[in-house]
Every structure is written in structure tokens, then in C-alpha cells.
Amino acid sequence: MFAFIVRRVFQAILVMVVIAFIGFSVQHSIGDPVRDMVGERVSLAEREALREQLGLNDPVLAQFGRFCWKALHGDLGTSYFHKRPALDVIVSKAPATLELVFGATVIILSFCFPVGIYTAIQPRAWFSRFVMAVSTIGVAVPVFLTAIVLIYVFGVELQWLPTYGRGVTVNVGGWDTGLLTADGLLHLILPSVSLASIMLPLYIRLIRSEMMEVLETEYIKFAWAKGLSRWRVWLLHAFKNTLLPVITVFGVEIGILFAFTLLTETVFQWQGMGFMFLEAVERSDTALLVAYLVVVGVMFVVINTIVDICYGLINPMVRIAGNP
Amino acid sequence: MKRVIMVCLALSLVLGGTATAEMKTLRLALASDPETLDIQQQLSGNMLEFSHWVFDPLVRYAQDMSFEPRLAEKWEQIDPLTIRFHLVKGVKFHSGNPFTAKDVVFTVNRMKQSVDFKGLFEAFETPVIVDDYTVDIKTNKPYSLVLNMATYIFPLDSVFYTGTDEKGQPKDAVVKAGYSFANETLPSGTGPYRCTFREQGVRMELERNPDYWDKNSPGNIGKVILTPIKEEATRVAALLSGDVDFIYPVPPQDFDRIDKDPKVNLFTYTGGRIITVQMNQNRLEAFKDPRVRQAINLATNNVGIAEKIMRGTATPAGQLSPKGYAGHDPALVPQYDLAKAQALMKEAGYENGFEASMIATNNRYVNDEKIAEAFAAMMAKINIKVNLKTIPKAQYWDEFDKQVADFQLVGWHSDTEDSGNFYEFLAMCPNKETGYGQYNSGNYCNPEVDRLTLACQTETDLTKRTAMLKQIEKILYDEAFCVYFHWQNHSYGAAKGLDVLPIVNVMNFPYIGDLVWN
Numbered sequence: 001m002f003a004f005i006v007r008r009v010f011q012a013i014l015v016m017v018v019i020a021f022i023g024f025s026v027q028h029s030i031g032d033p034v035r036d037m038v039g040e041r042v043s044l045a046e047r048e049a050l051r052e053q054l055g056l057n058d059p060v061l062a063q064f065g066r067f068c069w070k071a072l073h074g075d076l077g078t079s080y081f082h083k084r085p086a087l088d089v090i091v092s093k094a095p096a097t098l099e100l101v102f103g104a105t106v107i108i109l110s111f112c113f114p115v116g117i118y119t120a121i122q123p124r125a126w127f128s129r130f131v132m133a134v135s136t137i138g139v140a141v142p143v144f145l146t147a148i149v150l151i152y153v154f155g156v157e158l159q160w161l162p163t164y165g166r167g168v169t170v171n172v173g174g175w176d177t178g179l180l181t182a183d184g185l186l187h188l189i190l191p192s193v194s195l196a197s198i199m200l201p202l203y204i205r206l207i208r209s210e211m212m213e214v215l216e217t218e219y220i221k222f223a224w225a226k227g228l229s230r231w232r233v234w235l236l237h238a239f240k241n242t243l244l245p246v247i248t249v250f251g252v253e254i255g256i257l258f259a260f261t262l263l264t265e266t267v268f269q270w271q272g273m274g275f276m277f278l279e280a281v282e283r284s285d286t287a288l289l290v291a292y293l294v295v296v297g298v299m300f301v302v303i304n305t306i307v308d309i310c311y312g313l314i315n316p317m318v319r320i321a322g323n324p
Numbered sequence: 325m326k327r328v329i330m331v332c333l334a335l336s337l338v339l340g341g342t343a344t345a346e347m348k349t350l351r352l353a354l355a356s357d358p359e360t361l362d363i364q365q366q367l368s369g370n371m372l373e374f375s376h377w378v379f380d381p382l383v384r385y386a387q388d389m390s391f392e393p394r395l396a397e398k399w400e401q402i403d404p405l406t407i408r409f410h411l412v413k414g415v416k417f418h419s420g421n422p423f424t425a426k427d428v429v430f431t432v433n434r435m436k437q438s439v440d441f442k443g444l445f446e447a448f449e450t451p452v453i454v455d456d457y458t459v460d461i462k463t464n465k466p467y468s469l470v471l472n473m474a475t476y477i478f479p480l481d482s483v484f485y486t487g488t489d490e491k492g493q494p495k496d497a498v499v500k501a502g503y504s505f506a507n508e509t510l511p512s513g514t515g516p517y518r519c520t521f522r523e524q525g526v527r528m529e530l531e532r533n534p535d536y537w538d539k540n541s542p543g544n545i546g547k548v549i550l551t552p553i554k555e556e557a558t559r560v561a562a563l564l565s566g567d568v569d570f571i572y573p574v575p576p577q578d579f580d581r582i583d584k585d586p587k588v589n590l591f592t593y594t595g596g597r598i599i600t601v602q603m604n605q606n607r608l609e610a611f612k613d614p615r616v617r618q619a620i621n622l623a624t625n626n627v628g629i630a631e632k633i634m635r636g637t638a639t640p641a642g643q644l645s646p647k648g649y650a651g652h653d654p655a656l657v658p659q660y661d662l663a664k665a666q667a668l669m670k671e672a673g674y675e676n677g678f679e680a681s682m683i684a685t686n687n688r689y690v691n692d693e694k695i696a697e698a699f700a701a702m703m704a705k706i707n708i709k710v711n712l713k714t715i716p717k718a719q720y721w722d723e724f725d726k727q728v729a730d731f732q733l734v735g736w737h738s739d740t741e742d743s744g745n746f747y748e749f750l751a752m753c754p755n756k757e758t759g760y761g762q763y764n765s766g767n768y769c770n771p772e773v774d775r776l777t778l779a780c781q782t783e784t785d786l787t788k789r790t791a792m793l794k795q796i797e798k799i800l801y802d803e804a805f806c807v808y809f810h811w812q813n814h815s816y817g818a819a820k821g822l823d824v825l826p827i828v829n830v831m832n833f834p835y836i837g838d839l840v841w842n
Contacts, residue, residue: 029719030718030719031718031719031722035718035721035722036718037366037500037501038366038367038439038440039367039368039440039739040739040763041367041443041444041749041762042440042443043443043759044756044759044762046439046442046443050439050500050501053501054501078501080501081359082524083360083501083502083503083504083507083508148557151557151558152561155561155562155565155567156561156564156565159566162565162567163558163561163565163567164553164558164561164562164567165551165553266554266555267555267557267558268558269551269552269553269554269555269558271525271526276525279525279554282687282716282717282718283718284718284719
């Protein structure tokens with residue numbers, strides 16, 4: 001286990017360096033941050049002076065070296081737009097995104113298992129057919145459209161739910177949370193549902209097909225033959241064995257979930273990292289972009305590590321520790 | 325920072341608690357919020373709006389573009405280089421410091437240090453204090469736009485912004501990138517609102533200034549909560565659902581919806597931003613021929629674009645200066661005549677047309693991408709095959725400067741609210757040293773236009789000056805130096821009872837301090 005963790009730490013560092021380097025080498029094609037910092041009429045010479053002062057005219061490698069040196073001291077640069085350390089900006093936006101992903105995950109997990117299992121056991125029931133039909137549409141409709149439709153139906157027409165933002169948040173130990181206020185929770189519903197709408201149909205279909213496959217296997221037939229209770233066969237024997245591929249997919253897809261927060265957050269004016277990222281692209285805030293890429297890179301390594309560890313817990317056959 | 329917020333919150337509770345009790349709270353949603361708290365660090369529409377909320381200028385534009393006294397109650401020209409301003413007495417900053425002539429001097433000097441403002445204030449000398457309430461604003465040459473520039477002078481609290489801060493940096497420093505006292509501290513101005521809370525990009529709160537000097541201000545909004553909502557559809561939805569009371573801009577596609585909804589009102593007002601396409605004569609020989617440029621203008625149905633694409637939210641243009649500007653000539657109307665355009669092309673020897681590349685933004689101006697597509701289609705009628713590429717604004721301006729295409733789209737709003745500014749940036753011969761013609765990617769160059777424009781800068785006789793500006797506008801129109809599309813209108817969506825029309829203006833800075841909610 002120790003060797004595994006050490007390997008992962010090295011991987012994380014490598015990922016960070018590579019991402020940061022890519023970030024630096026493409027920053028010129030993202031645009032010129034100085035353009036957004038000054039008014040339209042500011043002369044070329046003034047802009048050039050500002051570029052010089054910010055070190056944007058240095059060779060990419062020199063800029064990259066300076067970035068790495070500062071990064072070793074915990075400084076990922078200063079956002080041009082926010083005029084604060086980039087890491088501070090990202091950390092201040094992280095709770096919003098994490099709560100949104102949490103909300104979506106809760107919705108996905110609480111629906112995908114019961115519905116997935118039911119549709120596998122009763123494939124011919126009208127409810128199963130209905131779910132399959134809806135899930136096809138669900139996979140196909142872009143999240144942007146789902147979000148707008150939800151806003152118009154529940155926000156504008158019915159006026160049940162708020163249309164934008166996070167509502168009232170409270171600060172608990174530096175974490176700005178909307179989970180502890182009624183207003184904050186109401187604001188969370190529409191964005192979470194939109195975000196969940198991408199993954200939920202996929203999981204239901206995945207669990208269903210895996211489960212149906214397992215139900216055909218020899219050992220399930222043997223379990224029936226033994227006269228075990230229905231619930232014991234379905235849940236303990238069949239369902240447990242459908243979990244493995246589901247977890248693999250979940251590990252990969254959680255990254256995609258984060259990617260989709262970009263769209264969801266923009267539509268709902270949800271002040272998280274995804275929104276911040278898109279704004280940074282529009283404003284050519286390259287310092288913030290590079291820092292964001294590095295942070296996201298680390299997050300992915302951590303998520304994948306957790307998934308790998310979970311894997312071993314569920315299926316001892318693929319245990320990682322000690323294996324070459 | 326937190327401490328400053330707390331102190332200001334406490335102060336506002338003590339000072340403003342009673343006065344604002346019966347006044348209403350306005351929830352305002354804009355596409356974006358002010359970039360910084362230092363009003364002289366960045367020159368942008370957002371920052372100027374913010375300046376009008378929390379500060380007051382010496383003078384401001386009324387709806388008819390005349391000058392309305394603000395902190396300067398009257399003014400007189402005492403010699404060709406000097407205008408004497410008499411300041412309102414008894415005005416206090418939010419910090420409690422009294423406002424006097426020294427604050428005007430401090431502010432003008434600070435603007436001359438700021439990268440964004442120094443170009444505008446090049447002609448200005450350090451103002452001279454006559455007494456506490458009289459100040460002479462001096463220029464180094466006779467200058468016709470002193471009052472226009474005075475709309476940019478929002479006096480800062482010189483006592484508040486002098487000295488060194490906790491980090492040992494001077495409080496008056498103007499810093500583009502990174503920390504500065506003025507960037508991060510809730511400002512002290514004289515304005516109708518004091519800023520009590522700000523989280524960048526998330527929320528800003530403004531409380532009515534109970535000691536506001538202008539007792540004639542009809543404004544009855546006690547508190548403003550500003551939230552930026554970037555996505556157009558969400559901004560409109562927030563208004564329709566009653567989550568916010570006032571939004572702008574309103575996207576053209578939602579005009580009907582807001583108009584029909586009985587709970588909200590739609591307002592539009594003429595704006596000053598002209599949308600044009602420049603034809604690069606250095607890249608394409610054909611563009612050197614005025615007949616070709618005229619043909620292109622004649623083949624552009626800009627009335628149709630304003631009606632169909634902009635849904636009536638734009639005024640078709642045949643010149644640069646919008647109505648109300650000195651150079652505006654009502655005779656220069658947009659023309660659309662396809663037959664004449666084809667005839668001109670034939671006469672110029674381009675009957676079979678040619679191919680031309682074009683770049684345009686796709687997120688900078690209202691419907692910019694659609695306008696460019698429509699233009700490309702219209703050009704096909706006179707056999708010009710346009711290869712259009714649209715680019716996000718973040719990458720656009722570098723390409724624009726490099727002049728990568730034959731047709732290049734550009735919108736311009738005169739930041740002096742004077743016609744001369746259009747000519748200086750868009751029509752004068754490009755000159756790297758003087759900076760004139762900085763956005764003239766068509767490389768149109770006419771010495772007569774240059775001479776007249778420069779003469780207008782120092783001409784203080786308004787009648788003569790207006791005649792010269794109109795003359796320039798006529799030359800540019802006759803020579804079809806660019807393709808004129810339209811002036812973008814401003815659009816506002818507001819809850820019933822908000823009396824928006826009296827507070828809007830050409831610049832798109834609704835004077836929210838004077839907003840009345842019935």
C-alpha cells in the first residue's frame with residue numbers, strides 16, 4: 001500500500017508539471033490578458049510596458065521556470081482579473097462546485113440503484129419501458145437545454161424555485177456552504193437536477209444491463225435452485241457483482257461530471273470553479289487558467305486513487321497492494 | 325479587508341438605519357459587475373456606472389447631451405487655457421471628510437498617473453486651487469473638450485486615499501495587477517450610495533447615503549443589491565420570475581417576452597456605439613477605389629439588419645456620429661440600392677467581383693456574428709465572395725491589430741461623447757507614433773480629414789468647430805471610408821413601478837441615484 005501511495009504522489013507531480021507546461025505553451029493562443037486589463041484607447045506602448053512589467057514578454061521556458069519555482073513555495077501566481085493569488089481564488093470558489101457535484105451525486109445515487117435494479121428484474125413492466133425510453137432522451141438532450149427548460153418551468157412559470165445563484169450561504173470554518181440554509185438548499189435543487197440529468201440515465205442503463213447479465217449466470221441459477229429468498233438472490237448475490245464495472249465507470253465519469261459543471265454553473269450563475277474557468281478563458285486570465293488546470297489535475301489523481309482503493313475493497317482479486 | 329467591511333457595515337447600520345427604513349430595496353442584475361473598487365484604475369462601462377453610484381462627477385450629461393452641474397455648480401472660461409469651476413459647498417464624503425478644491429486637484433493628478441486615463445487627460449495641467457470651493461482647470465493648449473473630460477472627474481476623498489496602508493504601500497497607488505489599497509477598500513465618495521459590501525463577481529450592496537448633498541435628487545431606492553448574471557436567458561428568467569427587479573442589457577430575442585409580461589416593462593434608449601466594417605486598402609487593391617467602397621455600402625441593407633436581426637433595437641447609420649453629437653448631420657442617411665451598387669462595381673471594373681476574407685467577433689457586440697453572416701450574404705449580390713471567420717473577443721483584437729483579413733468588424737463608442745474621438749481612432753491615417761488611427765484597420769488615409777480633426781481639438785469656437793466636424797463626417801460618407809451598420813440601442817427590463825426612462829442616457833449609465841420606484 002505504501003509503495004502504491006508513493007507511486008501515486010509521483011504521478012500527481014508529473015501530471016501537474018505536464019499540465020502546467022501545456023498551459024504555459026498554449027497561453028498565447030488563449031489571448032492577451034493585458035487587453036482585458038486596460039481600456040480600449042490605451043496606446044500600444046502603454047500596453048507593451050504593462051506586458052513587460054508582468055513578465056509576459058519573457059520566453060515561455062523562463063516564465064515556466066519562474067512559475068515552478070514559485071509553485072514550490074505554494075504560490076501558483078496571481079490572477080490578472082481578480083488581482084488576488086490564483087490559489088485563493090480557486091479555493092474560494094471550490095465549495096460551490098463541490099456542493100453542486102455533491103448534490104448531483106446524491107440524486108444520481110439515490111435513484112440509479114433502485115430504478116436500475118427494478119428495470120433489470122422486471123424488464124417487461126410498463127415502468128421499466130417508460131424509464132428506458134426517457135433515459136434515451138435524457139442521454140441525448142444537452143445539459144444546457146435541460147437547465148434552461150427547468151428554469152422556465154420551475155422558476156418563471158410555476159415560480160416554485162429560484163432561478164439563479166446560491167442564495168443565502170453561511171460560513172462554517174472558512175467553507176461557504178449553502179447546505180445549511182433552507183434558501184441555499186432551494187437554490188441547489190435546479191442546478192443539481194440539471195447536472196444529474198447527464199449521468200443518471202447512463203447509470204440506470206449500466207446497472208440494468210450488468211444486472212441482467214449477472215442474473216443469467218450459473219451461480220445465480222444455483223442460488224435459485226437452493227431455494228434462497230428472492231431478495232437475498234437479487235441483492236446479495238446478483239447486485240454485489242454488478243457493482244465492480246459500475247465503480248470503474250463512476251471513477252471516470254466523476255471527472256466528466258466536473259467538466260459539465262462548467263455549463264451548469266454558467267447557466268445558473270453558480271459561482272463555482274467552472275464558472276470561474278469560463279470567465280478566465282473569456283478574459284484571457286492565463287495565470288488563473290494555469291493554476292486551475294494544476295488544481296484539477298491533482299483532483300483527478302486523488303479521485304482515481306480513491307477509486308482504485310475502493311476497487312480492492314470490493315473485489316479482492318484486483319487488490320493493488322504489493323502486486324507488481 | 326474583512327475588517328473594513330465590518331466597520332463599514334456597522335457604520336451604515338448606525339448612520340443609515342433610520343433614514344433608509346421605509347425606502348425600497350432594488351435587486352439589480354447586470355451582465356457583469358465592476359472590475360475593481362478603484363474607479364481610476366480601469367476605464368470601462370462597468371466602472372463608470374459604479375462611479376455614478378458611489379461618487380459624483382463635476383458635471384454630467386443630461387439626456388439631451390447638455391452638461392448638468394453636479395459637484396461643480398457653475399463654471400466659466402477665464403482665458404483660453406483655463407476654466408474656473410465653482411464647487412458645491414457643504415458636501416461630505418462617506419468617510420465624513422469635507423469635499424473641497426484639494427480633492428479635485430488630487431483626483432486630476434491621480435488620473436494623469438493612471439494608464440487608462442492618462443491618454444484622455446494628456447492636455448490637462450495640475451489644477452490650481454483658488455479657494456476651498458473654487459478651482460481652475462488648466463490645459464496646455466486651447467482645448468475644446470474640457471467639460472466633456474470633467475464628466476470623468478469623480479473627486480476622490482484625498483484624505484482617505486493619502487498615506488500608507490497596512491502593507492506599507494502608498495494608499496493612492498494605481499495598480500493594474502495585484503493588490504492596492506484602492507483596489508480592495510470600499511471606497512469613500514460623495515455619491516448617492518455608499519458601497520457596504522462587495523464580493524467580486526458574486527454580489528455588491530449599496531446603501532443610500534443619508535447625508536447626500538443633492539437634496540433635489542428624487543431617488544427613493546434605499547438599498548441596491550447588485551448580482552452579475554452573465555447568461556442572457558438566466559438574466560431574463562430572473563426578472564420574469566421576480567427574483568430581481570431591474571436588468572440590463574436585455575437580449576433582442578427576449579424583447580417580445582418582456583414586453584408582453586404584465587409584471588415587467590421594457591425600455592430602450594438610443595445608444596452611441598456604432599458598428600462598422602473596415603475595408604483594408606493595404607490588403608486588397610479593389611478597396612482603394614471609392615466606387616467599390618460605395619458599392620459595398622449600397623449593397624448593405626443596414627435598415628434590414630436593424631429590423632430583422634436587431635429586432636428594432638438599433639438605429640441604422642449612414643455616418644459615425646449618433647444624433648446629439650456635434651458632428652451628426654441628419655442629411656447623411658443610410659442608403660440601400662442594389663442596382664446602383666452593381667452599376668458602380670461594373671464602372672470600377674469589378675463586375676465579376678472578387679474574393680475577400682473577413683473576421684468578426686462573436687461575443688463582443690449584440691448579435692455580432694449574425695450581423696457578419698448577413699453582411700457576407702449581402703456581398704454575394706455584388707459578386708464579392710466573403711470568407712467569414714468569427715472569433716471570441718479574447719482572441720479577436722490581436723488578429724484585428726495584425727490585420728489578418730480584408731474586412732474587419734469593429735464597434736466604437738466615443739469615450740469623450742464627442743465626434744472627434746471617432747475620427748481620431750477610426751478615420752485618421754494610422755500612425756504608430758502619435759497613436760492616431762489606432763483602430764483604423766482599413767488604412768483609409770485622407771490628409772484633409774487628419775488636418776480637420778486635429779484643428780477641432782483646439783478650436784474652442786463651438787459654431788466653427790461643429791461646422792468642421794460636419795465637414796469631416798461628409799467627407800467620410802462621400803468616400804465611404806467604412807461600411808456603416810447601426811448604433812446599438814440600450815435596453816432595460818424593469819419591474820412595474822420603476823420609472824426608468826428619466827434616468828437613462830446615451831452612455832448606458834442609468835443614474836440609479838435618481839431612480840424612483842412608485
